[in-house]
Amino acid sequence: MSSNSTADNLCAPDDNLCIVREHEQAVIIVPTLLLLATLVTLLALCLMRYCHERKQTRITSPQHYRNSSRRHTQRRSHRHHLQGIDAPPGINPMEHEELPMSVQQVHQNVRPTLAAVPQMSTERHHGAFSQVTALPLSFSIKPDDTVSLYRARMDNRDVILRVLKEPANSSEKQHFLGFASFVSGLGPHPFLPALLGVVSVQVPLMMVVEELQHKDLLGFLWSCRQDNSGVDTSCDMTEKRLFTMAGQVASALEYLHSQRCIHGNVGARSVLVGGDLTAKLWGLGSAYCRTKANSPEEVEDMEMRKWQAPEVLGRRAVSQSSDVWSFGILLYEMVTLGDPPFAQLMATELLQYLQRGKHLKRPATCSNSLYSIIRSCCHWNPQQRPSMSELIRKLQAGEKSANGRTVIRVPEPLDIEKYLREAGYGEAYNYAVL
Structure with missing residues (x-):
């Protein structure tokens, strides 16, 4: 026997309140729950799309750097000394987007890892590097296939950018950042080249070291x-x-x-x-x-x-x-x-x-x-x-x-x-x- 006939048997034909109560679950509660579930799903999708757009604005592609470089060059065409710079992909000396540069402190008897980043860090931005040019390797016998070297100016001093080539696998990235962490952990010394910063958040990963004029x-x-x-x-x-x-x-x-x-x-x-x-x-x-x-x-x-x-x-x-x-x-x-x-x-x-x-x-x-x-x-x-x-x-x-x-x-x-x-x-x- 159907639910309608059951409700009719339980309620008098003219008792509308009784009939509504008998059909309350099927007519009111279930549709309401379905509507709420639909609204929650739509809200979650909107939030996911919004967060994705925010992330894209923070992590800009190298192609965007090149496009923005052209616009920036048009706006500041008087900076002729920065034109024709042979910069590695992702390094634009005329861009002023801030780029955190962090160095992980480690002890010498502990293997460096990428998990922890200390509170004390050195931060730089792309605009800090100017006059970026490829560095010829003097007396080089077998170049490092994972690292490129560039000369640059930063804070009115000559520096060397030790740049991890792309694409680099996770092991190469860990080795690169681990070495930077190791050097940083040694601390400053007047007769050790100064490590001035490490770009560890965005690619390309870089170590910034002071340049010594006569090289090796x-x-x-x-x-x-x-x-x-x-x-x-x-x-x-x-x-x-x-x-x-x-x-x-x-x-x-x-x-x-x-x-x-x-x-x-x-x-x-x-x-x-x-x-x-x-x-x-x-x-x-x-x-x-x-x-x-x-x-x-x-x-x-x-x-x-x-x-x-x-x-x-x-x-x-x-x-x-x-x-x-x-x-x-x-x-x-x-x-x-x-x-x-x-x-x-x-x-x-x-x-x-x-x-x-x-x-x-x-x-x-x-x-x-x-x-x-x-x-x-x-x-x-x-x-x-x-x-x-x-x-x-x-x-x-x-x-x-x-x-x-x-x-x-x-x-x-x-x-x-x-x-x-x-x-x-x-x-x-x-x-x-x-």
């Missing part, structure tokens, strides 16, 4: 070698200047050791030289990789064997004493104006050579006091090598008595192919550190 020390030494005429006084490498610059690198290395960080890649290629000939230690990639690696062998291919201490060549752990050995090799590079160490040997022969008690030969341009420091750094027994504090004292004493007038000259011209062969690392390696 190895290239600077080669320039001094070629300038035998003495026209360029900035290339007049005297023994006194050598002691000064070596002391600056040693100060940075001592600071890294105090932060429980082993550099592991000390050499002229890993030192940058400023316009005032201040030397600053860089090349921290292997130190960062060591914080992630499970064993020293995992970072072995990032270091060049002829700069490694014998215990490292023997696949034992890298230590602070290993850095001291490499520092002695750096002194050899400086006094020879960029000669490779152990040039007469193949890299695979070096460990056996050292096991027989052999050592670096004294260069003709090296004084007795400097050579004694080199020999003490390159002692076979790690315990017999000086500590960094003792080494700094020796360098300071040597600086006081060093010859500051006689310029170090090497008559042999630079032969890059010969250097690569004698240095023992060839095209499979890259010593471009920025």
Whole structure:
């Protein structure tokens, strides 16, 4: 029997109130609930569309940057010095959209992650960068396929933009930001290049580092070698200047050791030289990789064997004493104006050579006091090598008595192919550190 007939049986034909109550659920409540559900669904869809539009306005595509750049250029056509800038995609020096630049602080004994961002951060915006141009890699052997380098001006100073190429996968992004976090966690030091900021919110990801005019020390030494005429006084490498610059690198290395960080890649290629000939230690990639690696062998291919201490060549752990050995090799590079160490040997022969008690030969341009420091750094027994504090004292004493007038000259011209062969690392390696 139908519901209508049931209601008729329960209610008198003229009792309208009774009939309404019997049909209340089917006629009133159910349609009302359906109407409310429809309204809630429409409201949710509207909110989702509104939030999506807001997000699009905050995260603007690189194509929008280029279009807005054209409009901005038309409005400010008098800024001719910014026209024709070779900027990477997404970097528009004439755009003034604010871009947060955050740096994650980490301790050296903790692996960096991307989860936490500290409250203290350095923020920049796209308009802060001007005169962005591609940076040619001096003496580059194997360019980094994931990073592009650009010169720029920011806050009236020259900077280097270390830009992660697009498209980059999540692992490359994590490595890039992890390295920036690692460098930031080291803190400031007068003889470490200053990290001025990190673009970590929008692509392209960037590290902003101060630019040092003479770039890497190895290239600077080669320039001094070629300038035998003495026209360029900035290339007049005297023994006194050598002691000064070596002391600056040693100060940075001592600071890294105090932060429980082993550099592991000390050499002229890993030192940058400023316009005032201040030397600053860089090349921290292997130190960062060591914080992630499970064993020293995992970072072995990032270091060049002829700069490694014998215990490292023997696949034992890298230590602070290993850095001291490499520092002695750096002194050899400086006094020879960029000669490779152990040039007469193949890299695979070096460990056996050292096991027989052999050592670096004294260069003709090296004084007795400097050579004694080199020999003490390159002692076979790690315990017999000086500590960094003792080494700094020796360098300071040597600086006081060093010859500051006689310029170090090497008559042999630079032969890059010969250097690569004698240095023992060839095209499979890259010593471009920025």
